[in-house]
Every structure is written in C-alpha cells, then in structure tokens.
Amino acid sequence: MISISNLKKCFGDNVVLKDISLQISKGSVVAMIGPSGSGKSTLLRCINLLTVPDSGVVDVGGQSIVFDGKKTALPKARDLAKFRSKTGMVFQHFNLFPHMTVQQNVMEGMVTVLKIPKQEARAAADALLQRVGLGDRADAYPGMLSGGQKQRVAIARALAMKPDVMLFDEATSALDPELVGEVLNVIRSLAADGMTMILVTHEIAFAKEVADQVIFMRDGVVVESGPPAIVIDNPAQEATRSFLSRFK
Numbered sequence: 402m403i404s405i406s407n408l409k410k411c412f413g414d415n416v417v418l419k420d421i422s423l424q425i426s427k428g429s430v431v432a433m434i435g436p437s438g439s440g441k442s443t444l445l446r447c448i449n450l451l452t453v454p455d456s457g458v459v460d461v462g463g464q465s466i467v468f469d470g471k472k473t474a475l476p477k478a479r480d481l482a483k484f485r486s487k488t489g490m491v492f493q494h495f496n497l498f499p500h501m502t503v504q505q506n507v508m509e510g511m512v513t514v515l516k517i518p519k520q521e522a523r524a525a526a527d528a529l530l531q532r533v534g535l536g537d538r539a540d541a542y543p544g545m546l547s548g549g550q551k552q553r554v555a556i557a558r559a560l561a562m563k564p565d566v567m568l569f570d571e572a573t574s575a576l577d578p579e580l581v582g583e584v585l586n587v588i589r590s591l592a593a594d595g596m597t598m599i600l601v602t603h604e605i606a607f608a609k610e611v612a613d614q615v616i617f618m619r620d621g622v623v624v625e626s627g628p629p630a631i632v633i634d635n636p637a638q639e640a641t642r643s644f645l646s647r648f649k
C-alpha cells in the first residue's frame with residue numbers, strides 16, 4: 402500500500418531523513434517510535450507531501466512520485482489533491498475548523514474535495530460520528546468538546562475522505578491521560594476493520610498491542626524494524642533498548 406525508497410530530506414544543513422526505505426502492506430498497522438527530533442513527523446508528512454522530499458520515491462496505493470534531488474515539481478493541484486486524498490492525517494493538535502460545527506467539520510472535505518452532494522455528505526458525516534462515539538455531538542462546536550472528543554472528530558473527518566491509509570502523528574500526546582483511552586479505542590477499532598495505518602506514538606504498550614510492525618527511528622534513520630515481539634520486547638540494537646528503557 403505504501404512504498405518508500407531512498408527518501409532524503411534536509412532543512413538547510415540539517416539532514417532530517419537519511420535514505421529511508423520502507424514497505425507497508427495493505428491492512429497492516431505500523432507503529433513508529435523514536436526520540437523527539439528523529440524525523441518521524443517529517444516522514445509522515447513526506448508520505449502525503451505536506452513536506453516535499455529532496456529525493457527518493459513515494460508510492461501510495463500504486464501511484465508513485467519520484468523526487469530526483471533537483472527541484473522536483475509537485476504534481477499539478479488536482480493530481481496533488483488526489484494523491485493526498487489517499488492518506489488521512491490526524492495531528493497532535495486536532496486542527497479542526499473552530500467556526501464550523503462537528504458535523505460541518507466532517508462534511509467539509511466530502512463536499513469541497515469529493516463533490517458529494519450535501520444531503521449525502523451530512524448522512525455520511527453522521528454515520529462516521531456514530532462510529533467514533535459522537536453521534537450526539539453533531540451540532541456542537543469544537544470549542545465545546547474535550548480533547549478526546551476533538552480528536553475523535555478529527556479521525557471522523559479524515560475517514561470521510563475514504564483514505565487508503567490513515568497517518569496518526571502523536572494523536573494522543575496532547576490529551577489529558579484520562580482521555581487517551583477513548584481515542585486509542587477508536588484506533589483499535591479501525592485496526593480491527595483492517596485499515597492500513599501508520600501511528601507515530603509514545604504509547605508503547607498500545608503499539609505492542611495493535612502494530613504488526615514497529616519502526617524505531619533515530620537521527621533520520623530507521624535503526625530497527627520488525628514485529629513488536631522483537632523490536633519492543635527483544636530489540637537487537639542498543640539504541641532501541643536505551644530508548645525503550647525510558648518507558649519502563
């Protein structure tokens with residue numbers, strides 16, 4: 402579903418991604434862990450081209466874009482929107498539209514990008530809100546919701562675009578501890594439904610529970626990757642052990 406080859410990204414002199422290659426198969430859940438500044442967010446952003454890689458190949462669902470180290474032109478606006486719509490991104494800080502109701506937040510992309518008629522989009526939004534346990538909050542504004550509820554709206558909004566892949570960038574890091582569980586439950590149910598997902602997370606126990614593959618990144622490099630039973634429980638690399646020891 403996703404194939405990344407030889408991805409490189411610098412910000413000025415700062416080499417943030419150093420030759421990253423990885424494959425993610427349909428229906429699998431990948432947890433990406435690693436210290437702050439290791440390039441996890443940049444890698445996620447390169448997958449949906451919120452950040453433009455310097456070089457390498459990004460392939461999502463069979464559509465690949467080659468970055469050749471020179472100034473690669475991004476696809477034209479329509480193709481770019483189409484490429485981006487294959488991935489649904491959920492951010493740490495929700496990024497909901499504050500002046501729109503919960504229902505309007507979920508409908509917005511369906512109406513403006515997918516050109517779904519409003520009646521139909523409204524019904525689909527309500528179904529998605531049910532799915533994330535917020536069927537009764539359609540008319541609320543984001544400001545009236547808890548962080549956990551906001552994040553569930555953000556997940557419903559991303560799902561509304563019918564993405565092939567969901568990308569979560571520390572989706573629970575900004576939440577009060579008592580609200581983390583309700584968001585993890587939604588992610589857990591998506592995993593059970595076979596959604597392909599990449600989760601950047603510091604929830605190591607959760608990563609171990611839901612992930613098929615764990616990727617440990619440090620300093621722009623994939624240090625170690627494999628099943629949680631190896632990478633989390635019995636890592637081969639000292640750097641991975643040292644990182645994980647902070648969570649014990």
Ligand code: ADP
Pocket residue numbers: 412415417435436437438439440441442443444
């Ligand atoms: P992580 O998500 O693992 O904490 P990031 O991908 O956010 O790491 O950041 C990796 C490195 O890239 C950091 O050194 C960060 O300062 C730098 N960086 C990220 N985004 C930008 C940007 N837009 N401009 C300049 N430097 C950036």
Ligand code: MG
Pocket residue numbers: 441442443570
């Ligand atoms: Mg980050």
